[in-house]
Amino acid sequence: MRGPMRPGLLAPGWAGASSxxxxxxxxxxxxxxxxxxxxxxxxxxxRENIKPESHAxxxxxxxxxxxxxxxxxxxKAFGIKLPLEQWTQxxxxxxxxxxxxxxxKNLCERIDELIAAKxx
Amino acid sequence: xxxxxxxxxxxxVAVDVGGRVARAICTVPLQSTVxxxxxxxxxxxxxxxxxxxxxQTTGWLVSALTGFTGLPALAGVKxxxxxxxxxxxxxxxxxxxxxxxxxxxxxxxxxxxxxGAVICDATLTYRIVPYPSAELRAGxxxxxxxxxxxxxxxAK
Numbered sequence: 001m002r003g004p005m006r007p008g009l010l011a012p013g014w015a016g017a018s019s020x021x022x023x024x025x026x027x028x029x030x031x032x033x034x035x036x037x038x039x040x041x042x043x044x045x046x047r048e049n050i051k052p053e054s055h056a057x058x059x060x061x062x063x064x065x066x067x068x069x070x071x072x073x074x075x076k077a078f079g080i081k082l083p084l085e086q087w088t089q090x091x092x093x094x095x096x097x098x099x100x101x102x103x104x105k106n107l108c109e110r111i112d113e114l115i116a117a118k119x120x
Numbered sequence: 121x122x123x124x125x126x127x128x129x130x131x132x133v134a135v136d137v138g139g140r141v142a143r144a145i146c147t148v149p150l151q152s153t154v155x156x157x158x159x160x161x162x163x164x165x166x167x168x169x170x171x172x173x174x175x176q177t178t179g180w181l182v183s184a185l186t187g188f189t190g191l192p193a194l195a196g197v198k199x200x201x202x203x204x205x206x207x208x209x210x211x212x213x214x215x216x217x218x219x220x221x222x223x224x225x226x227x228x229x230x231x232x233x234x235x236g237a238v239i240c241d242a243t244l245t246y247r248i249v250p251y252p253s254a255e256l257r258a259g260x261x262x263x264x265x266x267x268x269x270x271x272x273x274x275a276k
Contacts, residue, residue, distance in 0.1 A: 085224040
């Protein structure tokens with residue numbers, strides 16, 4: 001006899017009838033939680049001060065050296081290579097703003113894209 | 121060891137770029153003005169110079185991995201430990217490993233030995249910066265040859 005299904009037993013990838021938008025939001029939230037933990041631990045910033053809208057440099061005052069440690073932890077945690085040189089070049093050339101890469105919700109989107117590209 | 125030039129490595133004895141590991145020998149000179157000050161009557165190799173030996177050993181490896189496209193500037197030293205005293209005349213061996221090659225940066229782990237005992241270890245972060253002068257890059261090949269590092273094989 002089967003017992004009642006508990007939500008905690010659902011496979012992580014189980015999406016039921018939810019839309020791809022919901023899936024994307026859920027993925028992003030997982031990525032954000034992990035990135036926020038990395039930043040909190042690496043830079044000794046209280047976790048509650050780290051929000052999806054926070055800009056790593058302007059709001060959290062993370063300098064470029066600390067960002068290297070964060071990049072290392074992110075590369076390791078997600079098995080990717082953040083293209084920091086390319087991003088820096090784009091910002092320096094005026095082709096991108098720092099918001100696109102350093103506002104955390106945007107950074108998490110870039111991370112999810114890199115994870116998806118790796119699996120493709 | 122050319123202490124007066126801050127060039128710490130005498131020669132590489134093993135370089136495995138694919139395996140991301142290299143080993144080098146550095147012999148502490150018997151005489152140096154460094155030992156007149158550190159310390160008078162008790163010449164002792166400064167611990168920061170042991171860190172530099174580890175940084176240079178691993179730095180050459182980072183250069184090879186990145187095709188000598190930029191200078192690996194030491195940006196971080198974590199868990200740096202000086203475990204034993206080192207004196208003039210001691211022959212030291214260092215091992216550098218690159219544990220992560222990121223975009224524009226690299227992370228390595230290094231260790232040093234004297235007479236079979238570990239003297240130091242650290243985790244090192246490098247920022248890869250464009251060579252600030254053509255002279256610096258041009259001079260690398262001669263320097264590499266002097267210390268038995270196969271630089272030209274890996275230059276892009």
